[in-house]
Amino acid sequence: MSGYPDLTAIRSAHRLIAPYIHRTPVLTSENLDHLTGVSLFFKCENFQKAGAFKSRGATHAVFSASAGQLHNGVCTHSSGNHAAALSRAAALRDIPAYIVMPENSSRVKVEAVVHYGGIITFCRPTLVSREQTLEKVREKTGAIEIHPYNDPVIIAGQATAAKELIEDTDHLDVIIAPVGGGGLLSGTALSTHYLSPGTRVIAAEPAGASDAFRSFRDGTLHPSVEPETIADGLLTSLGSVTFPIIRDHVDAIVLASEGSIIRAMKLIWERMKIIVEPSAAVPFAAILEGLEELRGSRVGIILSGGNLDLDRLPWITGS
Amino acid sequence: MSGYPDLTAIRSAHRLIAPYIHRTPVLTSENLDHLTGVSLFFKCENFQKAGAFKSRGATHAVFSASAGQLHNGVCTHSSGNHAAALSRAAALRDIPAYIVMPENSSRVKVEAVVHYGGIITFCRPTLVSREQTLEKVREKTGAIEIHPYNDPVIIAGQATAAKELIEDTDHLDVIIAPVGGGGLLSGTALSTHYLSPGTRVIAAEPAGASDAFRSFRDGTLHPSVEPETIADGLLTSLGSVTFPIIRDHVDAIVLASEGSIIRAMKLIWERMKIIVEPSAAVPFAAILEGLEELRGSRVGIILSGGNLDLDRLPWITGS
DSSP: OOSSOOHHHHHHHHHHHGGGSOOOOEEOOHHHHHHHTSEEEEEEGGGSGGGBTHHHHHHHHHHHSOTTTTTTOEEEEOSSHHHHHHHHHHHHTTOOEEEEEETTOOHHHHHHHHHTTOEEEEEOSSHHHHHHHHHHHHHHHOOEEOOSSSSHHHHHHHHHHHHHHHHTSSOOSEEEEEOSSSHHHHHHHHHHHHHOTTSEEEEEEEGGGTHHHHHHHHTSOOOOOSOOOSOTTSOSOOOTTHHHHHHHHOOEEEEEOHHHHHHHHHHHHHHHOBOOOGGGGHHHHHHHHOOGGGTTOEEEEEEOBOOOOTTOOTTSTTO | OOSSOOHHHHHHHHHHHGGGSOOOOEEOOHHHHHHHTSEEEEEEGGGSGGGBTHHHHHHHHHHHSOTTTTTTOEEEEOSSHHHHHHHHHHHHTTOOEEEEEETTOOHHHHHHHHHTTOEEEEEOSSHHHHHHHHHHHHHHHOOEEOOSSSSHHHHHHHHHHHHHHHHTSSOOSEEEEEOSSSHHHHHHHHHHHHHOTTSEEEEEEEGGGTHHHHHHHHTSOOOOOSOOOSOTTSOSOOOTTHHHHHHHHOOEEEEEOHHHHHHHHHHHHHHHOBOOOGGGGHHHHHHHHOOGGGTTOEEEEEEOBOOOOTTOOTTSTTO
């Protein structure tokens, strides 16, 4: 697949992965609607296989590759949800997944990869070490690399979340997705562009990791430098494939403070009785912080995942 | 309504309350099935209005009473979910709800009552003080008392949870509900008896509040004396209405330790990405502790509610 995934590519991705992923529910909350003055539709990718939307893209990448390509397995470097999702998808095709993880990855994320049978190589927690270690793993194993976001095949997979959200709701005025590397966001923007062109797409990003906001504003790709946010899924930079799609098809990128992200996450837990990880709370945090123009609108929010260490919650000091 | 609610009474309760409650989803978890060797069907009353099954009975009591009976409002004593559910139901009929709460009730429970417009009178945290204070409130206001469980009208309302669970699943071998005062359990036993007589009904109770276990074993009603458990919804004793139904229609009562309850609650949060309160985790805790005979069976579990103080989690020391 080259260039932007088109609608045919997204539909084909959806058919291919449907047997292996959940069609996750869209939940509403009278309580949060009342609090914000917005009609909210939450697409619950926290209930997705392996606990995040990442299963869509990873499963698409693994199942759209040929047996020959997969002969020596797949590999990636990731400290997070992509690692677990790729391990799971590889196990479904009975091939090995080699995962390079920084040695400071959270226990929960490491356990998830182990649970799905991924083979871990630890490295130092720097991008250089991650890339060098992955290169060594690739040379040694002959596995093909599955990038977490900067790949049209991955983007077509992630696009199926917004496709389902659009199919399962009446007209939405806006869809908001969080942005890290931009795989989910670019897929969301494309599905919305093809299937619901009257719907605006807004991205929400932590103020402490505002590279996408700045890249979008300046029209040039800024790397993510020393990001600091609790939203650990959103630390990465946009890529050469995701940035142009975002530049062309996203209407706005807004920022959310750490305090709002924590407040949003706790409100979702408390009022909706569902577990979302900090990254998934960023769109709702942006609504809490302002976005006055959304009052009275119908707004879809992609809750990107639900994986976090339940022993360490940001609102409990010392945990 | 006198004696046991019959099937007509339960169906009528369901029709009456349907516009005001959620038909909550039944969720499954491949992960927890794999862990236990049991096919589990979780009836998610944590997603119910006001966060617990209590909305079913309270709404039924309020909406089946006449305007004359409700002229001066409703009252109850409760430190928990019944208080919020009754306040909400009363607000829907535009009548006052007078709630007597122990002065040591959790902040979260007090806030929920205030949120739904309940009028609180605080009392000392003893049964005597609760009953005396309620008597005074009743004399002063003329409100009718809505008991949290020992009332056929309440039981018919709570019975609708198991009715939906049975309607929304293929044959279940067993249904497990937690037991405190026995409103949910007796309703569950009746719906199962009428609608799925081949299904066994098992109750799960904290070992630290084992009055129902002992009453069931001895065939005589033992009060709950100084119960000690994190499952704060299950501290009460069976009543004169609930005990005979349970004696006649429940197959077994099993106990769960505090450690298992906490482990069960955390597993449900972590693997299913949903928030349940400690009381709701007791049936799954009982499965984790043993119940070897359930291996390979299809088991329905009623997750009774999802209200708790997110600032104080039992697995985080010092919180």
